[in-house]
Amino acid sequence: MLNLNSLARRISLPLWFLSCVVSVMAQTAEKPVRAVTDPGVVTTRQTITPAGVQAVFHGRVYGLTFGASSSEVWVLNAQQGNNQAQIFRFDWAANKVLERIPIGNRPGLQGIQYDRAADRVLIGATLQGPAGAEAKNRTRLMAIEKGTSRILADNMGSHITGALAIASKPNSQGQRLAVVPLIYDNRLAIVDLNNNQLLGKVATGIAPFGASIDSTGTVAYVTNWGGRVPQPNDSTLPTGFDPKADQVVVDERGIASTGTVTRIDLISRQATHTIPVELHPTAIVWDEQHNRLYVANGNKDSVSIIDTTRNNVIETITIQPFQQRVAGIAPTALAVSADGSTLYVACGGINAVAVIDTGSRKVQGLVPTAWYPNALSISADGKQLAVSTLLGAGSGWRDDPAKRFVHAYRGSISVVPVPDEAQLDGYTTAVAENNHLTIGPAQPQLQPQAARDVAPMAIPRRAGEPSLIEHVVYIIKENRTYDQLLGDMTKGNGDPSLVMFGEDVTPNHHRLADQFVLLDNFYATGGNSGDGHQWATQANETAYCLWPGYLGRSYPFDGSDPIAYADSGFIWDAALRMKRTVRVYGEYAGRLRENDPQQRAKLLERWKSGDDFTRDWNITAPLKPLNKILAANYPSYTQAIPDVVRAQIFLADLKRWEGEGRMPNLVVLQLPSDHTRGATPDFNTAKAMVADNDLALGQIVESLSKTPFWRKMAIFVVEDDAQNGVDHVDGHRTVALAVSPYTRRGHVDSTFYSQPSILKTIELILGLPTMSLFDLIANDMRGSFTNAPDFMPYAAQQPKQSLFETNPQLNALRGQARRAALDSLRMRFDVPDAVPTERLNRILWHQVKGWKTPYPGAKQGVFAPLAVDLEDDERGAAEDR
Structure with a gap:
């Protein structure tokens, strides 16, 4: 394969390399169709041209893994504001859903792995429940086998899980282990898959995200989004307003300034090493035969290489494939070929997978994906690369595309044959064009340079040139x-x-x-x-x-x-x-x-x-x-x-x-x-x-x-x-x-x-x-803008609508209007978006338009990170329809 220095000198290859079969999964999942009838808008001004065979799902896709064969992909999909997960077993080559298993939990991030030793899929998830319910926000490890889901380990922690890992063999204690990062709890959960016992939880750094485990379940490594635990003289800030919130080491701007990997001895269940890497370490993958651990640093656009015999970083690969140096490449996921020669890096910011030669530590090329790739898997025969994307085809519907809602997510997967050199060249050209950038080593002359002795303009052509403003x-x-x-x-x-x-x-x-x-x-x-x-x-x-x-x-x-x-x-x-x-x-x-409900009126x-x-x-x-x-x-x-x-x-x-x-x-x-x-x-x-x-x-x-x-x-x-x-x-x-x-x-x-x-x-x-x-x-x-000004001032207008108008008191309301008022009373408005978005939108629509005017909007589109009761939101939407 060519590295990017030589690729930049080659003639660009045509985009017919991107032959892409698109299939949209119906919500019933049995009858996929072959076209995205409602193309979404990619709001970053990038173009999406995913390579390989694509399948688009309603809702976000949080991860995927190849199964027993190279034609079988398991997909972790989530709907209802990411709170209703389901698993698809999908024959991507035949475009056929083999199984669809609802699990009714919030999915873990990259929270799915194929357990080859038991021919099943394991997922990390969080149980949802009504407000005040004891079960709410309880994390668990689940198995999907023979068409059903079951809980292996429950009540591991709270709120959210990260990318789990599975040992293929028993360790010296006879235990075959799975490990699950508990992001909120700052712990790594250790589960014995032989008896489904939660053996313990080991303290990590702040906000552990991704885990990797050796084949015999002796050692695990886990990445820490928020870096190391602070020392007495560190400058820190809390992660939220809770008095007990974790403190994070920060720089002079107040931004988290460390990233770490924690090594854990799974026999003693003790953390043995804290290894500094770069910022926001997310995914981690272990090339065990070469004693190499690769760590994606999402906030530094790099991959750290850790020598697992010495437990230190031996090199950092900077992912900057373009002549223009930019922040925001955002590596999110990793996979390594069976022989360890090739590292695949999902780059969420540029909608691509970077292909890296592990010998030269150079980026060889880029494979285009849909919007924001977030998980990777390589088939057992090494011939296929599967990619999931969080945002996929952008917001949209299968039906009635004229009324669009921002949370009508359509995540996707793509399966791409591992490209040869010529195909990779063409793919790389496409990624550059999709991102409006140029492939190749840094070219300082391409960085915008302010011209001298130019006349002022309202909007200068380059930063540093004089402006009229x-x-x-x-x-x-x-x-x-x-x-x-x-x-x-x-x-x-x-x-x-x-x-x-x-x-x-x-x-x-x-x-x-x-x-x-x-x-x-x-x-x-x-x-x-x-x-x-x-x-x-x-x-x-x-x-x-x-x-x-x-x-x-x-x-x-x-x-x-x-x-x-x-x-x-x-x-x-x-x-x-x-x-x-x-x-x-x-x-x-x-x-x-807000301590006084009458404060605004006063x-x-x-x-x-x-x-x-x-x-x-x-x-x-x-x-x-x-x-x-x-x-x-x-x-x-x-x-x-x-x-x-x-x-x-x-x-x-x-x-x-x-x-x-x-x-x-x-x-x-x-x-x-x-x-x-x-x-x-x-x-x-x-x-x-x-x-x-x-x-x-x-x-x-x-x-x-x-x-x-x-x-x-x-x-x-x-x-x-x-x-x-x-x-x-x-x-x-x-x-x-x-x-x-x-x-x-x-x-x-x-x-x-x-x-x-x-x-x-x-x-x-x-x-x-x-x-x-x-x-x-x-x-x-x-x-x-124009360079010819008009200095006429603006005259403000008084709205005809009264600023003092209030909603009726509860005792004056009946029917749907009363229901809307009761729902509004139960919502949190001290934080934006702490309410079930779709329910609030319906309330606002009918408050303005009247209860007899049909709501034009969303299906299955809820965002409510702090909502009191999502089930209530669904009931309200159903009644409204």
């Missing part, structure tokens, strides 16, 4: 789709039947989009607040958030979990490095407790009376370095504080800046009221909360446009995600605004944009380096 205000809101707000704007691509918060509720969103630029092809890259805020501020997302691995620890939209964040840092880190001034309002500043009355709120709060961000640039008097996340109150606090600072004659180069500001609170009795209605959000936005833009800073200003507005509604184009399509004297006024810009597009545009304006692969390849938004 000096001040950027970046406003991040919560959870709306494009069609929900702007689907009634006839000059854009909207569906008015899906509008819930039209011009009477959101006159400022409408007016800003109409007077400045309407962006009708803009997408939130992530799917929920736990990853959406990362995409909006980092142009990247770690596996810890995407899979997710934080269950039980945190919900890291708010800066509360240092394991969650990418090593490439935040947009404010990039700005500070380049000596730009920064001020942050609310974003990543934690969340406020604050609205105070606002109406003209009270001053600038001394009401004193916020400390959990991400400690952020406090240096944080507006401490600006509230962090809560639905109990109206956005007009937030606006008043910000505008007081703006007035001070006017007096001082200077304003920060970058202002990041959170306006979260449009998340809403469902039908909670005696609380503001959804329309009132969205109107509050709209008025606050209008007041902020008007005030900014009437300052001297306006002449050199750009304002960008975006939702963190789009999960609380449906959209006729894609569930990720969302509301975004670009407001500036340099905006192309009255223009409709239908260019494909996403959150990294905003970040890339900010980087070009302020002269900042790109943070990741994703802002590097994103379209910048110059199509929405």
Whole structure:
């Protein structure tokens, strides 16, 4: 095989190497069809051209393994917000489902392995149950054999399991062992498969993810996402707000800064070594015959090689196959050929499998996959490589594709014959084209270099060239789709039947989009607040958030979990490095407790009376370095504080800046009221909360446009995600605004944009380096701008919708309206997305449209990491239908 240096010099081969047979699994699983009738949108601007034979499933795919033959693949699939797992035994060559076994548990991450010694599949899983049930969040090891599932070991730990491993032979004690990482518990569970006894649990590092075991079950190694246990002098931060939360070693930015592998003696059940590797070690695979252990470092784009005779790292392979050096390759899974000569690395960030020659330690080529590969398996004969992908074909349906929801997942698997040299060349070319990059060794001349003596532009062509704009205000809101707000704007691509918060509720969103630029092809890259805020501020997302691995620890939209964040840092880190001034309002500043159910109503009355709120709060961000640039008097996340109150606090600072004659180069500001609170009795209605959000936005833009800073200003507005509604184009399509004297006024810009597009545009304006692969390849938004300014200020509009409107009290309600109010009372609104998303969406729809208007949206699409009762969500959805 050729390495990438020589491949880059070859003539590109045609893409007919990618002959791909696509089959979509029906939910009944007996009758797969042969086409994806509803193509999803890949919100990272990458193209998906998976090699081999593909099968697409409803829901996410969390892992796969070859079975007894090379034609048999076992697939771990999950639906209902990843909480209802099922196993498929699939004849991929014949495109036939042999078995489908529901297991009714949350699947473990990469939580499936074939037990060849017993001709069965083992899985790690977590039992789900109603709120308060004793069984809830209990982890277990299960076996799938002869068409049924059974529990081998129960109550091993809590919340979530990682990638298990199985010994093929008994050890010196006569025990044939399986080991299961317990991510939340910081333990490795050891199970004797002879009698299904849980022998014990051994302490690991923080958040153990992947395990590997020797053939005789004597030694195991486990990767630790969060790295080593801190020492007394380490700088640390907690993984969440629980007083007993694990402390994690962090760097000066507050991001987890260690990654480790723990060696465990399975006979004595003791940890013997802690081996430092790079950041976010995930998958691990053992080439036992060569005493080599390979570890995928997801947050450093590398693979560490450990010598198991000395228990230290002997080399690190950097996975950077492109001439442009980027962060975000994201190795997630590993497999090694039987002879140890070839290592396969699933790279979630570039939708590919890297093929590495273990002798030269060089990347030989890349095999294209569907969206975000997350598990690998090699057939027993070594001829086939199977790949699962978490996001697969993007969000979509088999039926009625016109109403799309962000959590309508369609994960996939692909089976690819191990490619020869010529095939690998063609595959590699395809991966480069799919990622808009160039294969080959680093070429410094390809890195964007600022030109000298160029005239200033609104959006410079390269970072570091002069811009007509000096001040950027970046406003991040919560959870709306494009069609929900702007689907009634006839000059854009909207569906008015899906509008819930039209011009009477959101006159400022409408007016800003109409007077400045309407962006009708803009997408939130992530799917929920736990990853959406990362995409909006980092142009990247770690596996810890995407899979997710934080269950039980945190919900890291708010800066509360240092394991969650990418090593490439935040947009404010990039700005500070380049000596730009920064001020942050609310974003990543934690969340406020809600102790008074009438707090929001009281604050609205105070606002109406003209009270001053600038001394009401004193916020400390959990991400400690952020406090240096944080507006401490600006509230962090809560639905109990109206956005007009937030606006008043910000505008007081703006007035001070006017007096001082200077304003920060970058202002990041959170306006979260449009998340809403469902039908909670005696609380503001959804329309009132969205109107509050709209008025606050209008007041902020008007005030900014009437300052001297306006002449050199750009304002960008975006939702963190789009999960609380449906959209006729894609569930990720969302509301975004670009407001500036340099905006192309009255223009409709239908260019494909996403959150990294905003970040890339900010980087070009302020002269900042790109943070990741994703802002590097994103379209910048110059199509929405001109170099000929129009300095006319904006005039805010008062919504016709009252900001004070409240939901009826419970005793005034009957039927479905009462049911919606009761459900809303039971939901957690102190954290975004802590409610069953689909149930809340239905409540909001009927609250606005009436109970006789059919809901247009999702089937089997639930996201609720902290939901009180998913079964209740399903019942509500069923009744609604």
